[in-house]
Amino acid sequence: MSLAINAQQQKSQQNAEMYKNPIFAGDYPDPSIIRDGEDYYIVHSSFNYYPGLLIWTSKDLVNWKSVTHALHKNIGSVWAPDLVKYNNKFYIYFPANNTNYVVWADNINGPWSDPIELKIDAIDPGHFVDEKGNRFLYFSNGGYLPLSKDGLSAIGDIKHSYDGWKIPRDWTIECFCLEGPKMIKKGEYYYLTVAEGGTSGPATSHMVISARSKSPFGPWENAPNNPIIRTKNSSEKWWSKGHASIIDDVKGNWWMIFHGYENGHYNMGRQTLLQPIEWTTDGWFKMKEGIKTDDEIKKPAGQSIKSNFNLSDTFTGTVLNKQWQFYDEYDSQRATFSSNGIKIKGKGKSIAESSPLLCTPSDHSYTADVEIEIEGDASAGLVLFYDAKAYTGIAFDKENIMAILRVWQFPTEKEVNKRHLFLRLEKKQQVVNMFYSFYGKDWLKIENSAEVSSFNHNVLSGFMSLKIGLLAVGEGSVIFKNFVYKTE
Numbered sequence: 001m002s003l004a005i006n007a008q009q010q011k012s013q014q015n016a017e018m019y020k021n022p023i024f025a026g027d028y029p030d031p032s033i034i035r036d037g038e039d040y041y042i043v044h045s046s047f048n049y050y051p052g053l054l055i056w057t058s059k060d061l062v063n064w065k066s067v068t069h070a071l072h073k074n075i076g077s078v079w080a081p082d083l084v085k086y087n088n089k090f091y092i093y094f095p096a097n098n099t100n101y102v103v104w105a106d107n108i109n110g111p112w113s114d115p116i117e118l119k120i121d122a123i124d125p126g127h128f129v130d131e132k133g134n135r136f137l138y139f140s141n142g143g144y145l146p147l148s149k150d151g152l153s154a155i156g157d158i159k160h161s162y163d164g165w166k167i168p169r170d171w172t173i174e175c176f177c178l179e180g181p182k183m184i185k186k187g188e189y190y191y192l193t194v195a196e197g198g199t200s201g202p203a204t205s206h207m208v209i210s211a212r213s214k215s216p217f218g219p220w221e222n223a224p225n226n227p228i229i230r231t232k233n234s235s236e237k238w239w240s241k242g243h244a245s246i247i248d249d250v251k252g253n254w255w256m257i258f259h260g261y262e263n264g265h266y267n268m269g270r271q272t273l274l275q276p277i278e279w280t281t282d283g284w285f286k287m288k289e290g291i292k293t294d295d296e297i298k299k300p301a302g303q304s305i306k307s308n309f310n311l312s313d314t315f316t317g318t319v320l321n322k323q324w325q326f327y328d329e330y331d332s333q334r335a336t337f338s339s340n341g342i343k344i345k346g347k348g349k350s351i352a353e354s355s356p357l358l359c360t361p362s363d364h365s366y367t368a369d370v371e372i373e374i375e376g377d378a379s380a381g382l383v384l385f386y387d388a389k390a391y392t393g394i395a396f397d398k399e400n401i402m403a404i405l406r407v408w409q410f411p412t413e414k415e416v417n418k419r420h421l422f423l424r425l426e427k428k429q430q431v432v433n434m435f436y437s438f439y440g441k442d443w444l445k446i447e448n449s450a451e452v453s454s455f456n457h458n459v460l461s462g463f464m465s466l467k468i469g470l471l472a473v474g475e476g477s478v479i480f481k482n483f484v485y486k487t488e
Contacts, residue, residue, distance in 0.1 A: 019062045019274070019299045021238070022262075025362035027269030027465035029199075029259045030080040030180065030243050032092075038250050038302065041108055042257070043092060044272070046071065046078045047464060048387075049358060050330035053081060053092055054322060055108060060302030061247075061255060061274055066309050066322045070103050070112040074330050079463075080124040080180055080243070084151075086135070091151055093118075093125040093137060100125055100137075102152060118154045120145060126181040127151075128190070130216050138181040138192070144217065161218045164196055165209045165226045174198025174205040180243040183216065189283060190216045195242035196227070199270070200261070200457045203234040206242030208258060210285065223284050229258070229275070229293075237263050237294040238273065246277060246285065251301040254278065254285065260293070265364055266456040267386075267430075269465025311359050311468075311485035315342040327385065327469070329355040341371075341481035344472040346378035351395075351404070352388040356469035357480075365428050365488035368468050371440060373420045374398065376476020382423040384432060384452055385469035390460050392450040394423050394434040395471060401436055403448035412446045425468070427452075428488065440482075 024031075030045040039057055042064070046052030051069035058064045071078065076097030084091040091104045092112075100122065101115040122139035127147075129135050135147040143158040164178045179195040189212040198205040207227035211220040231239050244258035254277045259270040276288040276297065291297055311323050318337050326334075335357075336343045348354045361368075372380045374397065381395025383404060395402045401413035401421075413436070424435040424443055430453040435443040455466045468485070472478035 016304060017299060018296045020296050021273045021275075021293055022271035023062055023274045024056075024064070024272035025268075026271060026360040027467070028272045028360075029270035029463070031245065031257045031259060031272045032081050032083045032182075033245050033247055033257050034083050034085055035247055035249070036085055036108075040247075041067070041083060042272075043070070043081050043083045045080055045094075045463075046325070047462075048077050048328045049325035050074050050328070051320075051325060052078050053094070053103070055083070057108070057305075058302070059305055061249065061257075061300045063304045063307065064309075065305055065307050067108060068110045068112070069322065070105070070110070071115065072330050072332075073114055074328070075101060075115055082124075082126050082182070084127040086127070086129065086151065089151075091127065093127055095123040095125065100154075104152065116152050120154050120158070122158065124180045126183055128183040128216055136216070138183060140177075140179045140181065140194075142178055142181075159217075162192060162194075162211065162220050164194065165211070165222045167196060167207075171197075172202045172204045174201025182245045184246065185216075187283065188214055190214070191246070191285070192220060193228075193244055193246060195244070197230075197242065198240075199242065199463070200240060203231050203236070203239035203261075203263070206231070206240035206260070208242055208244040208256070212283070225284060225286050228277075228285070229256070229287050231260070234263070239263055239266075240270070241273065241293065243270075249300045249302065253300065255300060256287070266458065267452060267454075267466040268361070268364075269457075269463075311361070311483075313483045315481055315483065316340075323359045325358050326355050327358055328388070331355075341373075341479045343375075343477050343479045344470070346376070346472045346474040346476050346478065348473060351381070351383070351391060351409070351471055351473060352407075354471055354473040356383065356385055356471050358385060358467040358469045359485075360465070360467055361427075361485070363487045367424060367426045367484075367486050367488065369422060369424045369440075369482070369484045370470065371420075371422050371481040372396075373479040373481075374476060375419075375479070377474055378476030378478050379471070379473045380478040380480075381469075381471035381473070382425055383469045383471060384425065384427070384450075384455070384466050386455040386460060386466055387462050387464050390455055391469065392432060392452060392455075393425060393469070393471075394436065394446065395473075396421055396423075396436070397474075401446065403434065403446055405448060405450050412448055426488075
């Protein structure tokens with residue numbers, strides 16, 4: 001699997017001329033992007049998954065490879081980051097745990113600093129610099145706040161500047177919910193791009209709004225063609241399109257990066273989408289005429305780099321590969337690495353307490369296999385995990401094989417008495433079948449299957465998605481080997 005290449009290598013690889021959305025398949029919401037010469041860098045919300053804030057790079061906005069995680073210290077659920085390059089340093093501003101933080105680095109590859117708290121109670125920070133070189137953060141409340149020259153502390157109070165665009169009352173939305181401000185300067189104007197309508201809820205909720213001003217502090221004039229893009233009805237492929245950034249490519253063409261839910265696959269989370277925009281003669285931008293989000297679209301200029309990202313993992317390396325994140329923790333002492341696999345100490349008395357190791361599937365249908373050996377009184381499993389209150393899959397201890405259906409866990413194959421087994425999940429659209437094997441072949445299906453379409457934010461809240469999880473629960477340890485992800 002390759003991100004931006006996604007499902008079945010996006011039917012081989014995004015070719016030299018055309019691409020199809022999404023450019024990041026799976027749960028990659030709230031994209032923030034910059035161009036640094038001929039290189040693009042992007043980061044997404046990482047919520048309760050650690051290490052967090054995985055940075056990606058591309059030369060054509062379509063084919064991406066992973067760079068590094070910028071966040072290792074657990075400070076809560078990380079939302080809507082803003083990636084910035086300023087004075088030859090890189091910064092990521094982001095909200096978490098009812099405040100805001102910044103991490104910074106001299107080089108995009110790191111090392112990145114520990115998070116520095118800014119002590120601001122607002123969300124969705126967007127960095128901008130005025131013509132005098134003063135730095136500010138804009139927030140979802142329509143206000144802005146000055147930063148110190150080094151960008152590592154807030155000075156002063158938030159001042160209100162922008163009220164948003166009034167949504168017609170007869171439109172079907174979740175809420176007004178001004179979000180995700182991003183600002184650029186082009187010509188004589190500052191352009192403020194925001195989201196409105198609610199990031200989930202009805203398919204027609206989220207939308208992209210544009211405003212401009214000759215001052216970064218307003219007064220703001222809303223674009224005459226607002227909303228710039230919006231899902232108009234639930235028959236469309238992409239729902240709740242919003243949270244956009246606009247960016248120019250190396251040839252001077254302009255693009256919008258945004259996210260959306262895929263119709264029928266809400267539990268995959270918000271996926272990253274790319275679409276061309278164009279500028280009008282009177283200085284506004286709009287979606288390029290005649291192009292829909294689900295069309296095959298002419299690719300931006302630039303080299304198609306080869307992805308370095310693959311969900312399958314032999315677990316024979318010396319560090320955790322970039323596709324993996326622990327839920328709700330980052331304990332560098334919990335995992336040990338060897339040529340014999342990754343050993344994870346058991347944690348908690350239940351799956352909810354165990355902080356499983358997770359990766360993000362990029363396909364509607366797939367199989368995931370893993371070889372597992374348990375030590376001590378640990379139990380182990382392979383699950384589809386939404387959060388600590390919603391997961392399903394298969395597990396075993398030294399006596400029994402357990403089915404896990406919507407958190408309900410029970411023995412389904414008793415007195416197997418094996419500490420070394422192979423487990424498999426087979427997801428076919430929204431139905432999940434579960435298997436075990438003694439030797440990695442001759443797979444035995446348990447009687448239990450699950451339907452997982454309801455494992456999504458509109459049902460469960462939390463803005464999460466359904467991820468593949470490896471479980472190590474209780475006293476003892478679990479060794480994982482040969483994780484294999486295959487698309488169906």
